[in-house]
Amino acid sequence: MASPLEKARKDPDSMKARILNTARRVFGEYGFHGATTRMIAEEVGVDISTLYYHWGEKGDLYEAVILDINHDLKQLLGQVEGVIHGLPLDRRMDIAIDMTSAYLFEHPEISNLVLFRYFAKTRDEAVLDFQVPEIISDIARSMGLARDKRQVSNHVSMRILAMMNSIHHFVSGEEFFRGMLKMAREPYIAMVQETLKFMLIPAFVSSDAAE
Amino acid sequence: MASPLEKARKDPDSMKARILNTARRVFGEYGFHGATTRMIAEEVGVDISTLYYHWGEKGDLYEAVILDINHDLKQLLGQVEGVIHGLPLDRRMDIAIDMTSAYLFEHPEISNLVLFRYFAKTRDEAVLDFQVPEIISDIARSMGLARDKRQVSNHVSMRILAMMNSIHHFVSGEEFFRGMLKMAREPYIAMVQETLKFMLIPAFVSSDAAE
DNA sequence: GAATTGTTCCATCAGTTGATGGAGACGATG
């Protein structure tokens, strides 16, 4: 029952965990093909073969990374849900945007990896991601956009995708956008949150009121 | 004055143009590191060295591709502007969303490459993109969000970035999202356009009315 | 302390990748 991933999470100082965390960052920065096992090993400060000993081949390590970030995302959603439960929609969205973006700006590799999975093809055939639909259902429920998480319409799923990706996109593009707009980090983050609220809240609130 | 790019555009059947167009697709699908010169050459049906003869090294070809898609984007914006000129804001946005998304769904490699440039690092140092700010200014002006294209506030730039990327994101993620939602192409595209309007129009229209 | 197990590194391999030099093919020009 104790998967390698659980072991790594239990002891963050273990070699397994150190490799996993570095792999998250490197895969997030350069993508699957852009990252090499040597880059990861070098950054950890160990030999390549140590990577292979702990995580098997490159694709397996990548898969572990994906599972790891999905785990983090779910945990984040749980926290957000706990805070916003029972509040009116506009407040729910306001807080959810703040919390989610703040967390992702601290762990930008999550956004990078999510986006990479969305549209960068791997040369080998890709594994279908079964966790994203689940996460979307969770959001739909906690946002009050669907009564039962089993029956989330495509309609609603699309809107949640658009919402999530607006956030990811500003996190992943930070370097590019900040360079372009010549902004420091803090004002950039503040402006991102403002922009997200500007875009997202009117749409969902007015649609909610119309019902 | 006749750059290689202009030559290629003038004669679409030339080897230069055939390589460029294939490179657009392959770089768009797999990213810079995921695409190999051999993949591109093979798809064109020529030897690798023919690639190098016409476009120089891999990075140069990639750069030509980026310039090429920026050129297409500007052309598209010009067309959109011609159609929406003088209409009220909500109509402008409605039409711009339809036209832009329809075009990008026909040329998805544009969206892919734009997004790739935003957040995928190249192992070599990246070249700063000087064209994106210009495109954003154009949009701001044609949307009526800034009086002078010289003085577009970061505020407005962020909103336009968010808008553009919402579109790109649904185009690039088509395969992933359609697989997830189990939708055919046409209804997917229709639903994307509906979702984009749902999200974008209320925000901009209510902000416009408030002024 | 001996045996077993777990962990790390060194050396190395085969396949891939970016890149080039040179030979030949082709058409235009004289």
Added chain:
DNA sequence: CATCGTCTCCATCAACTGATGGAACAATTC
């Protein structure tokens, strides 16, 4: 026909990449 410039391919290189076997070492168990 001869010559020249343009274009394409074949052969090949060095560097890089994913991957592995085995030696060395450390920790654990008996």
